[in-house]
Amino acid sequence: MSDEVQPGFVRVRLDLSYDGTSFSGWAKQAGGRRTVQGEIEEALRTVTRSGEVSYELTVAGRTDSGVHARGQVAHVDLPGEVWAEHREKLLKRLAGRLARDVRVWRVGEAPAGFNARFSAVWRRYAYRVTDNPGGVDPLLRGHVLWHDWPLDVDAMNEAAQALLGEHDFAAYCKKREGATTIRTLQELGLARGDDGIVTATVRADAFCHNMVRSLIGALLFVGDGHRTPDWPGKVLAAGVRDSAVHVVRPHGLTLEEVGYPADELLAARSKEARNKRTLPGAGCC
Incomplete structure (x- = not known):
């Protein structure tokens, strides 16, 4: 192509x-x-x-x-x-x-x-959630998820560290025939704003189907105390879908920005991105 x-x-x-x-x-x-x-x-x-x-x-x-x-x-x-x-x-x-x-x-x-x-080198998404006992501001209801358990943002950020880098994210993706699930997760962090809304920033070279919403689902389980901070990393290492990882609802998710290299590197990046990836040491094909 x-x-x-x-x-x-x-x-x-x-x-x-x-x-x-x-x-x-x-x-x-x-x-x-x-x-x-x-x-x-x-x-x-x-x-x-x-x-x-x-x-x-x-x-x-x-x-x-x-x-x-x-x-x-x-x-x-x-x-x-x-x-x-x-x-x-x-x-x-x-x-x-x-x-x-x-x-x-x-x-x-x-x-x-x-x-x-x-040609894109990264996509950045934001997922917004609130644990306010009263629910979501009606004016934001189409863009913020309500989670009805208190969230420990520090625990969620601790859990996120094990997910960063290049991995096979098969445990967090809906697999598609012939498509790789190897991705490089460049950024995953959460912060609570003055309004109480917790915003997760998720940036990667690319995402496979349901990846962001599955990652957030796992981190929410850590944040509300149902799982320990090491659990999302263990799920990733297992390499298979875990029924405990929920794909959270789509309305909290927004594609915020797409990054591209300098103009002279666009064609080379486009060619590179078409190559099916394997992890170091993994067999080909």
Whole structure:
């Protein structure tokens, strides 16, 4: 798979955000379900007056149903004449066409070698939860999970240390045929704000399906005293799904930011990211 743009086309980067509450995730689905990808592609087709022609988006991170995004990134390859005609007014026209729960904040010609998915070097998520005995502020109910046990944030941070680094996260992922579950978890830490909301910051080169929500589920069990701080690390080492690890609800999760290398490194990163990884000492294939 090449990142070379077809002759006559221009690769355009889109920076966007959305409230995932009413979406069935990012990716288009059969059956007419409302998705972020479907909504934006339809808006693009309409505002560029492209008739039956549609332009497919490639996204940095395919979020699940109910998951939000503040710093999502996608790209689309547009015919050069379409880009030239619409580039100046595309952002405003998209704002007028899209529903209020999804916004495109920036459109611009992407640098050579850019691929929204494969060029990314990290994705950063935040998961927000409160243990307030009274529940969640009604104005935040779509973005904060209520956990009805007091949480020890120090114990959760202690437990998180064993999960950092490159590991096979099979114990925390919903396995997909032919896909590796090896990931590098670069950051995992929790902090309680003045409002009492505990925010978990989770950053990795990439995530496998349900990984963030499973990690948070394990840490919540430590935070409320049902498990000791060494338990999440033991689950990771076992390498198999543990029925005690719950996949927490999606509405507390937000994709906050996607990181990319310098422009001259984009193509090399894209090529590297396509290689199926193994851990040091592990057999190939």
